[in-house]
Amino acid sequence: MNRRWLLAEFPRGMLCAENFRWSESEVLAPTDGQVLVRNTYLSLDPTNRIWASGAQSYLPAMQLGEVMRGVTLGEVVASRDARVQAGACVTGLLGWQDYAVVRASAVQVLQCDPRRPITDYLGVMGSTGLTAYFGLLDVGIPRSGETVVVSAAAGAVGSLVGQIARIHGCRTVGLVGNASKARWITEDLGFDSAIDYRAENVQEAIARECPSGVDIYFDNVGGRILDAAMGQLNPRGRIVLCGLISQYNSSSPVQELRNLERFLVHRGRMQAFIVLDYLSRANEAYTQIADWLERGLLQYRVDIVRGLEHAPAALGKLFDGSNVGKLLVQVQGEAQ
Amino acid sequence: MNRRWLLAEFPRGMLCAENFRWSESEVLAPTDGQVLVRNTYLSLDPTNRIWASGAQSYLPAMQLGEVMRGVTLGEVVASRDARVQAGACVTGLLGWQDYAVVRASAVQVLQCDPRRPITDYLGVMGSTGLTAYFGLLDVGIPRSGETVVVSAAAGAVGSLVGQIARIHGCRTVGLVGNASKARWITEDLGFDSAIDYRAENVQEAIARECPSGVDIYFDNVGGRILDAAMGQLNPRGRIVLCGLISQYNSSSPVQELRNLERFLVHRGRMQAFIVLDYLSRANEAYTQIADWLERGLLQYRVDIVRGLEHAPAALGKLFDGSNVGKLLVQVQGEAQ
Secondary structure, eight states: OEEEEEEOSOOOSSOOGGGEEEEEEOOOOOOTTEEEEEEEEEEOOTHHHHHHTTOOSSSOOOOTTSBOOOOEEEEEEEESSTTSOTTOEEEESOOSBSEEEEEGGGSEEOOOOTTSOGGGGGTTTSHHHHHHHHIIIIIIOOOTTOEEEESSTTBHHHHHHHHHHHHTTOEEEEEESSHHHHHIIIIISOOSEEEETTTSOHHHHHHHHOTTOEEEEEESSOHHHHHHHHTTEEEEEEEEEOOOHHHHTOSSOOEEESOHHHHHHTTOEEEEOOGGGGGGGHHHHHHHHHHHHHTTOOOOOEEEEEOGGGHHHHHGGGTSSOOOBEEEEETTGGGO | OEEEEEEOSOOOSSOOGGGEEEEEEOOOOOOTTEEEEEEEEEEOOTHHHHHHTTOOSSSOOOOTTSBOOOOEEEEEEEESSTTSOTTOEEEEOOOSBSEEEEEGGGEEEOOOOTTSOGGGGGTTTSHHHHHHHHIIIIIIOOOTTOEEEESSTTBHHHHHHHHHHHHTTOEEEEEESSHHHHHIIIIISOOSEEEETTTSOHHHHHHHHOTTOEEEEEESSOHHHHHHHHTTEEEEEEEEEOOOHHHHTOSSOOEEESOHHHHHHTTOEEEEOOGGGGGGGHHHHHHHHHHHHHTTOOOOOEEEEEOGGGHHHHHGGGTSSOOOBEEEEETTGGGO
């Protein structure tokens, strides 16, 4: 049987379990040019909320009744395409389900390093790593000595961004939602400073922790933190727009900016990006990230929820502040 | 005598004549390395409002009691520097006054084409032209066939931006504040379409007039027009942030954006710039603009207010919608 989560309704306001419908169906057999993949891990990412909204974005709009879209890691069970062998480890947009039948070109075959946990290929050695790497280096363009501020700094992407900025000689300041996250990013990850945005005035805290101003603000959240960071932006400062977590669950999000005039007179640049645009350069990033990992320069956490049945509830962890590090669902977790 | 407008108080809210104080004083003699310039024309620009606010920006903060900062065109009356001859035509930040004594390096000597009106060198062949040229071409990077939307399209910069975009093969849509401006930009300047932002729903109008979406929004105003343009922005769309006229006279400006998520998923780029950064490349622009002028491809209007005494009131025309084209003060206008 193939267990699946279907998109039952487009969430309006806060995402909830009722937006999805559990379904079980036969496992299909692949036809010519197709592969059958058994999903082992499902990546949960804030952008899933955008997909679920049914909006046309950088991917086609999702339709109601479709299997919920998601990036997975899996094993090829059967292949009808010579380019992909049964037993191969693959990733792709294979959805919230046990099994997927897709064209062979829709999966990417991984050359997994057996010394690394397999889950790395959905995290630090997957699109999470690419997002942090290219977002910071290619969009933000940090220079040694600059100050980099990161929001959702204990999240999968933010925690890597701060460390890559540190490796590049930047002062790194992370915004987090509680004291234990603050300790993790400063004591374990090497951020120079952490700000608990729930505990103090964010603009004052950024001003205090960034005495030379903000050269790059890597934004995962939007909202008042975006405005506060803009208020401390240096001349030729860059805002890397990676995500807007604080906005996704609002039915009518309004971003208020009190500091746009500062952005203007300081010749600011705010640029959004999508990691899919960098897939052709993925090996450049993976080679560098693997090197940093071997040298002990990058730390990360993985938060694994066991069992596909918990995927809707687990996704909520990205929006309620309870997530630390990379959030994954082990698809057949409870059965194992 | 040197007649001068001093900055008497930092405007809070709408700029008004009381923010300035009239003063008359002796004309000073230049010392070694200095020049004495008689100002003939004063350029009035929205950025004057930023300067008057006393904020630190891309120039040092203005102090109360200083001569109001402004770009002028003038004639060198006396020179104590071998690089600048008496009689030379110069521009510089020489202020709201009849005469300025400054270091010779603070003025730029113009090689004026006698076939051109002298006022061109504060407009289409001055910083206004540079702003339109580099803002659109260097920051916006238009490609033939793209759609370019411009706000304050009957203003000095906006009217040039639309024409340069048209020359580059773009569909051009201008936002203006009344029907006569709409006729001017479409009938005389060759914009494909004009939208009167006071007469209709701006977002609906942009959607209607930009059936292929917005590739570049050249913003002079901020506020709800910025948000509306963002709401129609195409994938990889660019917002060139040149000015925020609608915000400058607010004592606590708040820019509301309802369409930032679209900007995110469409990988938008919003970039501010300052024309001063392009002075080293000015000749490249002037050569091209002069060529377009000779070939009749660029039209413009100049709005000349006669008499330095009217400068504070004239500046208000930039913010109340009554200005068309380049706004200048003829400094000794009424005496001539």
